[in-house]
Amino acid sequence: MASAVRAGPRLRRAAEGPELAALPRALRDELRAALASEGSLVPFRLLRSLHAALRDAGSPLRLHELLEGSEIHLPEVPVPPRNPELVARLERIKARLANEEYRRMTRDVTGRETNGSLAEFGRQVRSVRAVVITIFNFLVTVAAAFACTYLVLCPCPQRVLSAVIVASVVGLAELYVMVRTLEGDLGKL
Structure with missing residues (x-):
């Protein structure tokens, strides 16, 4: 599940420039630290705080304007290793189903299973x-x-x-x- 935003150029400029000067110093420092981190990932918690601070300060700047060009960061979901017993069992089931399908398709060609075919032939x-x-x-x-x-x-x-x-x-x-x-x-x- 997404929990952060990869910062775009508009948010970076605002953090570096005087647009966010009205915000509390601790919030600006936390935003700069997040932008300086690997991948420039800003957590949603920090964005909520930034939105509340912009509203409280009466700033004409809106959060959606700051987030222009940003992308939602979707972390990689770790895939658990497959159970070898389960994999082997699935392979056996697939092989058995393939053999049954093959036997069903070639039933009339081989002439071995002729009980149904001989009865039909007799009726004809x-x-x-x-x-x-x-x-x-x-x-x-x-x-x-x-x-x-x-x-x-x-x-x-x-x-x-x-x-x-x-x-x-x-x-x-x-x-x-x-x-x-x-x-x-x-x-x-």
């Missing part, structure tokens, strides 16, 4: 398998409708067109059923 395979079965079922249904219509109708030139129309209708019906099923599984689209 089941989902893909369900889609493939649905598409295969759609294609077989449409092909069967086309084949049945083509074989049942008498040999006439319109049987190919009739088979395509029936297969299209069956395909649209199948798509409608698939959409309704997905709507039930996934909610309203």
Whole structure:
């Protein structure tokens, strides 16, 4: 915490000159001694006394004018030495956290910790398998409708067109059923 001011040129001139002649001699001597000390540090206690003396003497000089160009002296705070046991413990904790972070980042790369990954992979395979079965079922249904219509109708030139129309209708019906099923599984689209 600050307890002194490093004197600026204005305070030095006032201490040397006749501006502070109205002040008590002991106060002026103490101020000169503080200015002559190492770093020209003037304690706050002395500044309070100087302010009171200036006010009592009715001097036109104000303390803030004297302190122009001065700086507050902030002493160095001594840093206590660190406990070696604490430093070693902190280093161990940092190393452990770094290793855990590294393991978390490389978990999927090494393939050692695959319990979560295999479960996720299995869900994805089941989902893909369900889609493939649905598409295969759609294609077989449409092909069967086309084949049945083509074989049942008498040999006439319109049987190919009739088979395509029936297969299209069956395909649209199948798509409608698939959409309704997905709507039930996934909610309203």
